[in-house]
Amino acid sequence: MTGHKHRYRTKEAGFKIFNVRLAVLQRKDAIIPGDEGKWNRAMLKNGKYAAWYKTPSKQGTGVVYLLDGSITGGDSILSYSGTYAVSADEFTAVLRTSRHSKGHDTIFGADDLTLVLKGKVVGRIAKFIGTAEEFPETPFEGTLIQSEHEQPKPNREIPTFDLQRLPSPVRSR
Numbered sequence: 001m002t003g004h005k006h007r008y009r010t011k012e013a014g015f016k017i018f019n020v021r022l023a024v025l026q027r028k029d030a031i032i033p034g035d036e037g038k039w040n041r042a043m044l045k046n047g048k049y050a051a052w053y054k055t056p057s058k059q060g061t062g063v064v065y066l067l068d069g070s071i072t073g074g075d076s077i078l079s080y081s082g083t084y085a086v087s088a089d090e091f092t093a094v095l096r097t098s099r100h101s102k103g104h105d106t107i108f109g110a111d112d113l114t115l116v117l118k119g120k121v122v123g124r125i126a127k128f129i130g131t132a133e134e135f136p137e138t139p140f141e142g143t144l145i146q147s148e149h150e151q152p153k154p155n156r157e158i159p160t161f162d163l164q165r166l167p168s169p170v171r172s173r
Contacts, residue, residue, distance in 0.1 A: 049126075054141060062074055071084055077099055079099075082095035092116075095114070097112065098112050116133065118130060
């Protein structure tokens with residue numbers, strides 16, 4: 001293939017990137033590279049969030065619901081539950097996962113996990129890094145995007161049915 005370059009990352013390179021990101025997030029004035037100028041003093045708000053997450057070898061998506069320090073949610077094969085704490089634009093969370101349906105492997109290759117996360121919030125987006133206690137050597141990162149609230153649709157009047165307004169049937173000869 002011409003014009004396409006493939007990037008392969010070794011496990012050691014993945015750890016180095018994870019450790020750099022962890023060091024960045026542990027600084028009070030930290031920002032993740034590429035997000036300069038976008039940080040504000042946002043907080044994780046109660047609501048529904050789309051979740052995207054990955055390890056160096058796999059990635060996945062799901063939905064989480066945040067409500068006053070409690071997290072619930074899931075994806076096509078796992079349920080999530082846990083707690084989170086927020087301080088200004090930073091948050092920490094502990095999640096437990098369990099399989100609810102047969103299907104593909106998880107991004108860690110195991111079902112029942114305890115995930116420890118740390119992240120930052122910008123507006124409706126939260127970025128995090130973390131580890132699974134069962135796989136501490138595997139870097140894990142992700143993004144939460146708060147879902148828009150759907151506006152209720154205005155009530156429509158349902159027209160009354162009037163049989164006389166229907167067209168007359170055409171009779172063939």
